[in-house]
Amino acid sequence: MRFVDEFRDADKAHALAAKIAALCEPGRQYKLMEVCGGHTHTIYKHGLEDYLPESITLVHGPGCPVCVIPMGRVDDAIHLASQPDVIMTSFGDMMRVPGSGGSFFDANAEGTNIRMVYSPLDSLKIARQNPDKQVVFMAIGFETTAPSTAMTMLRAAAQGLTNFSVFCNHVTIIPAIKAILDSPDLRLDGFIGPGHVSTVIGCRPYEFIARDYGKPVVVAGFEPLDILQSIYLLMLQLSQNRSEVENQYSRVVPWNGNLVALKAIGETMELRPYFEWRGLGFISHSALQVREKYAAMDAERLFEVPGVRVADPKACQCGEVLKGVLKPWECKVFGTACTPETPIGTCMVSPEGACAAYYNFGRMNRNRVAEAEVARS
């Protein structure tokens, strides 16, 4: 398949892997964080770690939009969906995320009407077809999805729709990266920068990481060769004692971002004073809310939202996993009490979650597998 297979070429991968291995200083351990959950998914889905030398560890970051939604917000959403005459629309990823009383799927089994949509725009179609209902879109995601929510709001306004609103849970990536950089638990050598987010915000916002923290950043695409090449570029910077922001994904990411998208976000949304992130706690100015001007489309203004903070189950270590302090399998409930079919933590739900990716794709001991294969041949 054109434009896909070129980025999955095993021969090129072998060549890159050799170049990466050659850049490793003997005895040195490297920890590189892929910020974005989409990268985590690609890494496991294609078995990319098989190409890396043992001295390079990929640390999975907080960039999974579903994973960072705290339980209380899921409860709030279900509360909204249980109001009379409400249809909620949501991306499929959210459907199985557990709130304290169950997931959207469980809520539907109890009688709510939460529908899966592929695009927020589908919500407008549903709103037009159901003029006597209020259609609430469960908006989640980083700067990647915020523009599509914003454009949907602008279109609803242009069409004069009065029965569409947004439950806004959009978050922004930079404060989360900063929280991780400031966290004493973790020493990272560099960042594989989020590609999709960067199509919107560009590469400039990462410059402080290279300048103030001395860590290289390479904004990466989502095909396995993109990631492997980004790892090579990071290793090259480290071997030359450079720390810069580089753009591996220049076929999609403009250095200055997408001005139209940023304007749409700015028109409809503004920063919240603070927002709770699952596992990371409250981070100031890290999320978006609907602007006063669009109050008629703000579900939090239209409805009473309980806003009860629900503590994560104490066995759940999603926070440590999201910060990259723990590997998924190091969490105490991983794979036994917490599995994709009965997730306790969000990291086990989303296909971009580190735990789900590891459980679904990587759950095998590579050393043992390698030993067995050597023994057999």
Add this chain to the structure above:
Amino acid sequence: MSVDHDHQPGWIGDALAEHDKLEAEGRPQLPLADREQQVLDRIDRARRRRPRVREERITMSHGSGGKATHTLIEAIFLDAFRNPLLEPLEDAAQLRVGGSRLALTTDSYVVSPLFFPGGDIGDLAVNGTVNDLSVSGATPLYLSAGFILEEGFPVADLHRIVASMRDAAAAAGVHVVTGDTKVVQKGKADGCYINTAGVGVIDREVNLGVAGAQPGDAIIVSGPIGDHGITIMLARGELDIEADLSSDTAPLNGLVAGLLDTVPGVRAMRDATRGGVATILNEIAKAAEAGVLVSEDKIPVRAEVRGASELLGIDPMYVACEGRLVAVVPGDEADRAVAALRAHPLGEQAAIIGHVRAEQPGIVQLKTAFGGTRIVDLLVGDPLPRIC
């Protein structure tokens, strides 16, 4: 803002108890690789535990053909009806009546939309049941048909559906010999649901079952996978994606007969419906207590299916087919089996996709086209409800 500790459902309580128990046992500080192995072993044990339905109500996941469906079948249906004929959980039960070996199966069809490129609910209902009998080694003979119709359903549509059932039955050489009709009030069903049951005679000396798969056996698919599922998804018109695709719905009895004539030693066959090829591979690994290794670049997938799956974030390995089978055959007969399949129009693109092995019992591994390895587990959740 307050923190609410008591408001937690039962399964979190279970998790906490498990966590406390592990905590009490202490966590020995083993080297990293050994600790990882320890966790993997613990997961293995957890997966072998008796399944239990934790939900209080049925959710869409229970119909997906993935993990929740397996749990539902084993914890509720198998638990209640347990008997030696049901226990193998094959596509059809094998019975002895008088001197004959018979195969019996049933299936319900709720596909939406009712009409789609390449077929409709009618031929699907005939072919699905014919295929469940065929892959059990039986010659399909007689079918029943039960209809649940919604008040207001157009009679013209019913005519169309029944005509295509008649044609499909004729093509497969079976007869619909009994039936039932129920009508429910408007809004209590969605147009038309069909149940078919089928009976066939096993007149060959075959002993098929996924539990019989052995290390060294080859795994074969009879053609490109995922056509039906992606066709249905696009036919719903919700995605604004267009592709020149049609369902692969077809009766497999001719294809199976050709295969069994050439390779009587076939160990097992399954038709890859809900849950796709990935689910069958997992059923093989679990039942045979063996590992399965398949190569991504050997698995036939049409470019249209790959493209749509890529856009939708779906893995074609999990997408339903309605006219494809997966066969397990002894390694040294694999080439003959592929040749036999390719001799039939429905098996022209048959291919060996991998093999059964002793390593990593219970686990299906995929060698990715990129050159890495990963696990292929049972699917959780349901990307495509009401596919058949």
